[in-house]
Amino acid sequence: MTRLRVLLLGASGTIGGATAAALRARGHEVVCVLRPQAQVPAAARSSPASLRFGDVADPAWLAASVFRRGERFDAVLSCMASRSGEPADAWAVDFMAHHQVMRAARHVGVPLFVLLSALCVQKPRLAFQQAKLAFERELAASGMDRVIVRPTAFFKSLSGQVERVRQGRPYLLLGDGRRTACQPISDADLAHYLVDCLQDRSRWNRVLPIGGPGPAITPREQGEALFALLGRPPRFRQVPPVLLDGIAGGLGLAARWVPALAAKAELARIGCYYANESMLVWDAQRACYDAGATPSTGRDTLFAHYAALLKGEATDARGVHAVF
Template sequence: MLGATGTIGRATVRALLARGHEVVCFVRPRSDAITIPGATVRTGDVSDPVSVARDGFRGEHFDAVVSCMASRTGVPRDAQAIDHQAHVNVLEAARSAGVTQFVLLSAICVQKPLLAFQQAKLAFEAQLTASGLTYSVVRPTAFFKSLSGQVARVQQGRPYLVFGDGRLTACKPISDADLGAYLGGCLDDEARWNRVLPIGGPGPAITPLDQAEHLFALLGRKPNIRRVPVGLLDAIIGGLDVAKRIVPRLADKAELARIGRYYATESMLVLDPATGRYDADATPSTGSDTLFDYYARLVRGEAMAERGDHAVF
């Protein structure tokens, strides 16, 4: 199991254990002790093929690899190192360990690959699907944590920010628990084998405006929504692209701005290649947790938002 210390990774480990699997988690070394209840934890460096084989697989036989591993920032250097090369390292070691099945958490946004991390994910997807292993490539829609960054600001009395009219994009958000259960099920459900699997959470697709209106309703307040022009992001990106010629380290900030613009303007739904439009009806759903139920738990203080690295706000 890779990526076991992230929120989705932890949920996936719980789902695998609940299904009776023996789980070994390969994680980065840290100064504090790492424990994952019910699982064996091994530490090493996924960027080093020797460490993957020596510290991860240890010459033992494994039936399957499940990966929830992803680059933290999505900038080109990190994307190439983690989203692509680290997975290649694991795939090669997995073959030697007798692995016959590989479940990969990818992302639905690779359907329209305009960014470095999307290209890196697609490159590994291609290698995995050509590897001869039984594979499941899972492409989820938006995560609850990535859509919850404005709950605290609204509770503080500040406006909810949307791009354009708030209806530029839509998604079917999926919870960590529901996604973890789906990933775990890929090991046993033959209908999910050797397939690329887009997946969203339950219910209809929702827009940023829907999210804002529901949040204000939960708080019993009149909606206070501020519309931000997409052109603002374009101006920021343009300025950083110019500035990075003088200060190269600004290249990463420019890429992060492009990632923000992508999520602000592209829906996280199945893309119809014939029409170039996103199709909510064609986006499969799973689970029972809804984003609005999660918002209610946040408002009541029963949950804490763990924001994703690619959250726009």
């Protein structure tokens, strides 16, 4: 396998950190670009020369500190994403920062750009989805070889109720918990899939949806698995989806008079979206989600992750990836 020199964006996140580790495990040279205040991931600490701290949306900094004269990269691999999904942050990071990096990389002849996007851009109704999709289109039109990876749900997004259930409280469901489904993927499995894209030319210049192993699972099945792991009978509390719709609508209306509420309204809309949409491949012709058409990879399962969390063998740095 050829040893590559890879510029990695988003290494301070959980998926980015896993990707840095996967790159080093394969013997690739990794240069991580980080925000000035970002924590340095363990996989990037082996060499100070592998770290660049600055603003990737600044073309002058990119030219002076990243794409310096005589410095060569075989690929850019981006796990970078907005932290909140709020409109201003989404357009600044998911679109503009990527735009600036792509322009600078293309200018110095970097041949390949691997982008971690999201499966939810199939049905874009939120600001961060529109921003991601706008950059996907720009990358496709750039002339660079590229791979656009659209993963399904992450383990950390589906682990918010583990502690709640451990404490004896009921599992919260939106509606009956059967309306949506996903095929969740672990950080490690997604990281290895992204790294494979660097040298698997059959994946180049394609948009690739990807999920984890096993069948698609509903929120109700997630709750049932948690109770089974604890040896308890399932207890559920159903929350009407219309309640979230009302909160989002009310905040959106109030934001006309109190602009500071606009960000909260967008977060509520994000919650509504995931309450109503599955994270599976969308079949536009049949107007439905198709679990059978959703590719899978890896070995890690969500329920094994739940078991590890309950035993204290794993933790989740969830941040904004919390539904409850």
